[in-house]
Amino acid sequence: MIETNLKNALGLWAGGDQEGALLLCQQVMREHPNVEQVALTYSGLLLHREDFEQAAAVLDDFQNQYSASPALLANLSIALRGLKQFERAAKLAERVTIEAPQLVSGWNSLGLCLIELDQPERATQVFQTGLQHHPESPALSHHLHQLSKSPPKDKLSEALASPIVGLLKSAQTLSDEGNPVAAEAMIRKAIHFNPDSSYSHRALGCFLLRHARITEGIEALEKAHTLDPSCPTTQHFLQLARGEIPNKPSSEYVERLFDDYAERFDEHLVGQLDYQVPRMLVELLASIETSQNLGEVLDLGCGTGLMGDALKDQVSHIDGVDLSQKMLDLAKRRNIYRSLVRQDIEAYLHHTDQRWNAMVCTDVLIYVGDLRLVIDQIAKRLTPKGWLGFSVESTHTYPYTADPASGRYQHHTEYLHELLSKDFGTPVTEEVHLRKNIGLPVRGTLVVAQKKSV
Ligand SMILES: C[S@@+](CC[C@H](N)C(=O)[O-])C[C@H]1O[C@@H](n2cnc3c(N)ncnc32)[C@H](O)[C@@H]1O
CATH class of the missing domain: 1.25.40.10 (Tetratricopeptide repeat domain)
Structure with a gap:
C-alpha cells in the first residue's frame, strides 16, 4: 500500500501535478511517520522543487525520532546546503562518506560545502577520494577539474555550473x-x-x-x-x-541571445523551423518594384546574412548592421556585404550620414517594441522613393505586445500603417507564416513601403 501510494505520487509528479504529488506524500507521511522510504521520497520531491526549508524540516523530524540511514542524511545535507547552512551540511555529508562511501551524493555534497567554506584543498581531497570509490562519476571529476583550474572564489559557483x-x-x-x-x-x-x-x-x-x-x-x-x-x-x-512591456529589450539581452544562437542559427531557423521570410520578402518586393536592381541596400539586423544572400543579385551594394558580433562574423563569410557594423540599428541610423536606396529588416523588429524612432530614422536615411521591406509578428493588441513565452514582440497592422503614413506611401502588406514555433506556424506580416518623393 505504501509503495503503491509512493508510486502514484511519483506518477503525479511526472505528469506535472506537483501539488497533487506532494499532498499524497504528506498524507502517507502522516499515516506512516516511521517509514524512511516515505520521508526519502517526500524530501526528494521537495528538493527537486528547491523547497529546501520544507525538505530539511521533514528530514530533521524523521532523524530526531527514528534512526536515519546515510541516504536520508545525504538528502538532509543537500537541503541544508540549499539553505546555506554549510557547516552542518558538511558534517552530515562527512558522516555519509564514512558510513556509506558507496553514496556518491555524500562525496559531492561534502566537496561542494567545503568549497563554500573556503577550503578548496580539503574539497580537492574529498573529490579525489570520492573518485576512488566512483571512478565514473561525471560530477566528481568535473568538480575536481574545476578546482584544479582554481578560479577565483566568486566565479566558482558559475564554473561549477x-x-x-x-x-x-x-x-x-x-x-x-x-x-x-x-x-x-x-x-x-x-x-x-x-x-x-x-x-x-x-x-x-x-x-x-x-x-x-x-x-x-x-x-x-x-x-x-x-x-x-x-x-x-x-x-x-x-x-x-x-x-x-518595455519599449525595447536591452541591447545586452539581444546581443547575448544571438551570440549564443549564432552557430546553429541557419540550420535551426531554416532547416528545422522552416524560416522562409527572406525569400518571401524578395518575391513581394519583386512583385511591386519591377526594376532589376534596387541599388545600395542596407540590411538592418542582418544576422548571418540570410536576407543579404536572398537579395544579392538585385543590389549594387549591400551593407549590414547587427548587435551580435558572432552573427556578423558568419555574415562576413558570405562575402556579399560591402560593410558590416556592430551596432544597434537605431543608433547606427541616427549617427550615419549615408543614404540608401532600399532597406530590409527581416525578423528583427520582433526585438523592438516601440517602432516610432526606428521608422523615423529609416525614413531619414532612405533616398526619395526608396524602398523599405520588413517583417513583424502579428497581434490583435494595439499598438504592440510581447509574449513571455518567446520573449518577442508582436505589432498591430494599424500601428504600422500609422507610423509609415508620415513619410511613406500606402504600404503593401501580406499575411504569412514566418516560421514554426513548437511545431506550430507563427503568424506574421510582410510589409513593403516606398518613401514619398519629398
Ligand atoms: C532572427 S535574426 C534575423 C537575421 C536576418 N535578418 C534574417 O532574416 O535571417 C535577428 C537579428 O537581429 C539582430 N537585432 C535584433 N535587434 C537589434 C537591434 N536593435 N539592433 C541591431 N540588431 C538587432 C539580432 O542580433 C539578430 O542577428
Whole structure:
C-alpha cells in the first residue's frame, strides 16, 4: 500500500501535478511517520522543487525520532546546503562518506560545502577520494577539474555550473521533441545538481513560461535574478512575465541571445523551423518594384546574412548592421556585404550620414517594441522613393505586445500603417507564416513601403 501510494505520487509528479504529488506524500507521511522510504521520497520531491526549508524540516523530524540511514542524511545535507547552512551540511555529508562511501551524493555534497567554506584543498581531497570509490562519476571529476583550474572564489559557483549545461541541452532536445515532462525533470535535475546556478533557474523559468505556467515561471526567474541580478535575459523574461512591456529589450539581452544562437542559427531557423521570410520578402518586393536592381541596400539586423544572400543579385551594394558580433562574423563569410557594423540599428541610423536606396529588416523588429524612432530614422536615411521591406509578428493588441513565452514582440497592422503614413506611401502588406514555433506556424506580416518623393 505504501509503495503503491509512493508510486502514484511519483506518477503525479511526472505528469506535472506537483501539488497533487506532494499532498499524497504528506498524507502517507502522516499515516506512516516511521517509514524512511516515505520521508526519502517526500524530501526528494521537495528538493527537486528547491523547497529546501520544507525538505530539511521533514528530514530533521524523521532523524530526531527514528534512526536515519546515510541516504536520508545525504538528502538532509543537500537541503541544508540549499539553505546555506554549510557547516552542518558538511558534517552530515562527512558522516555519509564514512558510513556509506558507496553514496556518491555524500562525496559531492561534502566537496561542494567545503568549497563554500573556503577550503578548496580539503574539497580537492574529498573529490579525489570520492573518485576512488566512483571512478565514473561525471560530477566528481568535473568538480575536481574545476578546482584544479582554481578560479577565483566568486566565479566558482558559475564554473561549477558547466556540467548542468549538458543536462539543460538534453532538456532543450526533449522539449523540442515534444516531451515537456521529461524536459522539466531534466532541468530540475540540473538545479538539484547545483542549486546555486542562476543559469538552471533561468532555464526553468523560461521553460515554465513557454508552458503558460506564469506564476511558477516568475518564481523561478526571481530565484535566478537573486543569484545573478545582472543577467539581461532573466531581467527581460521576468519583466514580460510580470506584464511589464518595455519599449525595447536591452541591447545586452539581444546581443547575448544571438551570440549564443549564432552557430546553429541557419540550420535551426531554416532547416528545422522552416524560416522562409527572406525569400518571401524578395518575391513581394519583386512583385511591386519591377526594376532589376534596387541599388545600395542596407540590411538592418542582418544576422548571418540570410536576407543579404536572398537579395544579392538585385543590389549594387549591400551593407549590414547587427548587435551580435558572432552573427556578423558568419555574415562576413558570405562575402556579399560591402560593410558590416556592430551596432544597434537605431543608433547606427541616427549617427550615419549615408543614404540608401532600399532597406530590409527581416525578423528583427520582433526585438523592438516601440517602432516610432526606428521608422523615423529609416525614413531619414532612405533616398526619395526608396524602398523599405520588413517583417513583424502579428497581434490583435494595439499598438504592440510581447509574449513571455518567446520573449518577442508582436505589432498591430494599424500601428504600422500609422507610423509609415508620415513619410511613406500606402504600404503593401501580406499575411504569412514566418516560421514554426513548437511545431506550430507563427503568424506574421510582410510589409513593403516606398518613401514619398519629398
Ligand atoms: C532572427 S535574426 C534575423 C537575421 C536576418 N535578418 C534574417 O532574416 O535571417 C535577428 C537579428 O537581429 C539582430 N537585432 C535584433 N535587434 C537589434 C537591434 N536593435 N539592433 C541591431 N540588431 C538587432 C539580432 O542580433 C539578430 O542577428
